Amino acid sequence: MxxxxxxxxxxxxxxxxxxxxxxxxxxxxxxxxxxxxxxxxxxxxxxxxxxxxxxxxxxxxxxxxxxxxxxxxxxxxxxxxxxxxxxxxxxxxxxxxxxxxxxxxxxNMRTDPTPTRNDLVGALGLVVTPVPVDGYGEVRVRVAGQPVKLNARADQPIPIGAQVFVVQALSETSVHVETY
Structure with missing residues (x-):
């Protein structure tokens, strides 16, 4: 036992x-x-x-x-x-x-580079908050396939829902846009 x-x-x-x-x-x-x-x-x-x-x-x-x-x-x-x-x-x-x-x-996996403010120029987007002449509105653009919401300025007022083109990146979070 x-x-x-x-x-x-x-x-x-x-x-x-x-x-x-x-x-x-x-x-x-x-x-x-x-x-x-x-x-x-x-x-x-x-x-x-x-x-x-x-x-x-x-x-x-x-x-x-x-x-x-x-x-x-x-x-x-x-x-x-x-x-x-x-x-x-x-x-x-x-x-x-x-x-x-x-x-x-x-x-060793390849990845895409991190988007910079230069990647914002030329992006197409949509106005989500009206853009006044003397202030900021908001636009939604796609950068590297991802939607990004940015502050936007314009030379003329742009209403909500208008399609825009980013002309210049003013900072990492703000852009200058025009309608197209």
Missing amino acids: LRDVDTVQVVATGTLIFLLIGAAGVGVLVLALLGTELLHFGHAHVDGPASTEAVAGFAGAFGFGGAIANELLGARTPGMIAGAAAAGLVAAVPTAWLASRLSRAAR
């Missing part, structure tokens, strides 16, 4: 160790996603032989894969625990490779 209790403790201990390794991997991944530069030494923009995401993926898959294999094998001997570790390694290597590829793809 006492021998059965010892067997349960060995399986639970092996599984617990694998689960702790997996949890550490998930913790490193969370820190990497938050941008803490945890495993960067020296210059911050130089990756070492393995990215933080790859290390996190490896540790997480190794730990959780090893825990699953340990439970399925009912590992009681060091040889069976080594088999569970080998199964964890089989899960960890492709996971680390995939994490490395995905993180590199995300870092």
